[in-house]
Amino acid sequence: MSAYLIRRLLQMVLAFVGTTLIVYALMFQIAEDPLRALAGEKPLSPSQRIQLTEQYHLDRPFLVQYAFYMRGLVTGNPGRTIAGRPIADVLSEAWPRTIRLALLSLVIVIVFGVAGGVFAGLKRGGAFDTISLALSLVVIGVPVFVVGTVFQTVFAVRLGWFRPSYAPELGLATYVLPAIVLGLLSLATALRLTRTSVAENLRADYVRTAAAKGLSRTRVVGVHVLRNSLIPVITFLGVELGQLMMGAIVTEGIFNIPGIGGRLFQGIRLEDGPLVVTIVSILVTIYLVTNLIVDVLYAVLDPRIRHG
């Protein structure tokens, strides 16, 4: 197990350096004149040019720029945004909001997706199963910005059940509608995945054996079927937490939540290289760590899987 962990951690370092290098190159090297890009349509004064060049080491070779930047990032000092705010400040304000949104979304996915999936799987071919399948197909087919805008218009503007945009004074309630929109796609996938898995396991030999032993149906379903059915779902949910944080770019934009997705979107629009690279680096790390945790969790859920 420990050999496996070390191997995985080394792979993570490689993946981290690779991704950040590519993103850094995309943000800083692709524009013919990165300074012009920072300034928009207005002309830049010579003083502004000098300040920006020094701040981002733009006069040094690319790899040196990257090394300077990474040193800052790893030591917890990722520099300033192009508007001059410390990036650390921006992120420490934005993260809690995105985490709240993503976790609430995950809770909604687990409760409705997994529960609905189990229910549909147990009553395969029933009305609930058919309707939920049709609905999840629709959800999977429609892009999230369409769902977001439609939900905002219907539930917030027309019906007035929610506020159309972020209102911090409402506490967690302000995240409910965005979390539903954000989680809808995952919910549909989780539902279909659980349903198939449960339906398949219900027909497995060990379930018939358990029933033949005289175990109650609750115990058969609750312990034997569920435990085995949840393995693919847990994989999916683990990876999904990372996805939810990235999916927040669109959702946070629509509902005006000043979280990490919104900052990333703004950074890309304003070509704010340092901000984008920092956020992407953190997202990559989260993605890698959740993947690792999921792989380790396998062994816990299914004793047959051993990491050597």
Next chain:
Amino acid sequence: MTAMPWCFNVRTSNGARGRAAAILILVLAAAGLGCGGGSPESSGTGLIVSEGIAEPKHLVPSNTSESEGAAVLDALFTPLVDYDRENRPVELAAASISSTDSRVWTIALKPGWTFHNGEPVTADSYINAWNAGAFGPNAHDSNSFFDKIAGYADLNPADARTAPAAKKLSGLVKKDDLTFEVTLAQPYVNFKSMLGYTAFLPLPKAAFDDVANNRLAASAEQAPIGQGPFKMKGTWQHDQLIETEVFADYAGPVKPKVAGIAFKIYQQMPTQYQDLLAGQLDLVKLIPIENMSTAKADLGERFHQSPSSVIQILAFPTFDRRYSKLDIRKAISMAIDRDEIVHAIFLDSQVSLRAFVAPTVPGYRENTCGEACQYNPAKAKALFEAAGGAAAVGGKVEIAYNVDGGHKPWVDATCNQIKKNLGVDCVGNPQPKFAELLAKLKKKQPVGAFRMGWIFDYPVMENYLGPMYGTNGSSNYYGYSNPQFDGLLMSGDKAASPADSIKYYQQAEDLLTRDLPVLPLRYMQNTFGHSTRVTNVTMDLFNRIELLKVEPAASGR
């Protein structure tokens, strides 16, 4: 308005929806949610009006050149001059602004004005603020606005790595506590018109860490102290909110009619509009094009339009031989049906422009572009063929544009009109950013004709003509150069009075009609709306809502 609408709904609903809602409540409880709390909508007696903005870049006057920061500063500060119905400057914070030779200007301030922290407004408040803005190493966005003032060059050495020769503008001299003298490097008769711009606002001593070295305090950005009708309530809550409340000691002639302005910061325009419809936002200064088709029906009398100073043009790089013949440019112009494009593509949020300046400046004349901007496909085709036809433009007309600005639809429509009316192929040439387009122009790469927009900084014709068509104009990216034109601008700047200067500027504009270096296409309309809580919502010249005029609606709330 219930503070937590979804809670309210759970209590009142029944049947299937009630069960679903009950499940939702369980989930929320599991996520640690409660139904308590809520917030007061407004405090005290008056109405707090909310206005939607995007996150400002800066909130220091001389470092704020974009509209979002300017909207906030307009609430916190009052400029030296305001503009009358004909867009001519009239004294506001100043008692008088006068000059005998257009070079040395004497600015006398009205007595009795104080900053929000109680500090009196004096000549030093202006001198210190302007010096800090003009000081090269501060790298403020509006630094170039001070370049007309004598001594600017000493604060901004050509090689920015060297230390400036001086720290203070030699052209700014204090006469007494309420009077100072501004000496310009060159006479400029319209200097008074410039003074309404954000860059020329004053700063209190409290805004500085070190006045002698032009160093501003960090607090000047996070909680700006002005002398305007509203003062900051707390600090700038980045990406969320900037709250202001009425400043009781405001000395201006018009007092605010509302208790405060809350600037709500949005990431996207459509969300502002949704909030307006849901009654969560009072003022929206730009209704996005996505919502234009329904906005009139949604808002009724709360939907407004007024001319803005933003113009859109199609420019021809002078180094590109394909467009060097006047008749080719004229034919392209006459083949474009401007009215159809503003109607079909922009849903009348823009208006056809047939002059080289916007209608918001004194001296604007309709149709100065004359025949060249009138849609006339038959004549266009004849001119085009006579000038060499498709072969002269290398087989196709190209229109370069930046894809991040939403320009594709109208560029495609323009191309279709050119194709149809001139019988020549026409294609759009998308560039990722305007900056990249400029980099290619600098290297004289043949990108084709290209689009460009311009917004004035102060209402003077020269502010369009100088930067866009002057030989050394800061935004003359196409390289138009005409000594006669430059001479007329110079004569205008030195004219005896603003009215006289307009005559020269108009002659200069006539030269543009003759040479047609660019094609005027459209000017923008301010398209704005407000909630039922407020009334008397209007926009000023700088695309800002006139906050002092906004009133609570009689029947609203």
